[in-house]
Amino acid sequence: MAQLLIFTFIGIMWILILAGGGVLVTLVSKISVSGYGEPMDFFIASIIKAAIALVLVVFWVVVLSKLKNKIFQKQIKA
């Protein structure tokens, strides 16, 4: 049973990785900034994208942490 839960956790991580990539490609990569001049537009857009990517990573880790506690609750307490 414990090992089955680990397989489940790996499966969930796999889906989260693919979904996270989807969010980055479809939403975050499309962000563009205009009105500050050519190098600044690119620079500001890059900073915004990097910040969103970092927030997404933190969110991903928090979700995994919650899932870990939920899935392995019994094992961790044992």
Place this chain on the structure above:
Amino acid sequence: MQEFIIAAVAASAIAFFVVLGLVPPLIKTLTRKNWAVKDVNRIGGAMVPRPGGPAILAGIITAEISLYFLLPQEKIITKGITALIITTSAAFVIGFIDDRKVMSGWFKPLALAGAAIPIIALGAYEPNLAFPLFGEVKIPVLYLGLIIFMIPIMGNTINSIDVMNGIASGFVMIASFSLAIVLFVMQNYSVAIMTLPIAFASLAFFRYHRFPAKIFPGDSGALVLGAAYGVIAIVGRVEVIAAIAILPAIINSFLFLSSVKRIVEHRQIKGPTMHTEDHKITATKEPDAPITLVRLIVAAKPLTEKEIGFAIFRLAIFSGILAIITAFASGVVVWPSS
């Protein structure tokens, strides 16, 4: 196609036989020098020579040098092989220092970040991060940071799963074969062939590392395997899929870090497992001991070291299959990127 087949067979054979041939004299030398550590899981606590890193490094480097001459002289391949040789050698030195002297928890990540610099200096990368199913993202500046992070993460992830006889070498063997299949599926033949020396060097080392181990890879061996795997992920542009193939090791690091909540040398913390009277391994009752993959595997019932190894290999095969499925699915772009 013929030159690819010759290169693949030659590099695989070189990596396999160099490691197979070097380990026995290395065991003798290490034993003579009394460079051995106690195998805490063995009945009686036998002393096992360490590190096996020099043999693993020799096998991988010799095979990659042969590939430098056997594969088509494309710039990305020659740069990739050169980066792999330098980064892996640097990882070996870092691991060897840690084998001889216990360094702080931050030493390895920081030093391995430095080991990643040759990849950037040689330009052995494409600054696009490929996400399976969705396409690529151009992140020229951010990608440099990713390279600097990738090598320490891969190195430490493989190092952290080196907890019992045969696990690190067996795990990397399965993950590397999976990654080679992934790269073949994606028709990236040259980098797929560059992956084979890691797989075959691990396979040869596994012969001596499996239960009951005759030698341990040590930090130098584990870091060599992890760093080489990380370079392949970058050069082959399969960063995400390479991470999927080692998910059990990533989970192990994640569980460890989320329970310990700081970067710490694993020898400085309480063991997550203990022994039963019949010398099986079970989860510890210590409330502040870290949660690890092995602790979860033995949570339901105590298992022998061999059984734990097979449980981890089953997880590695499962994540390897997920990586291969992802590679096949990568041909299907559900949302074309601009």
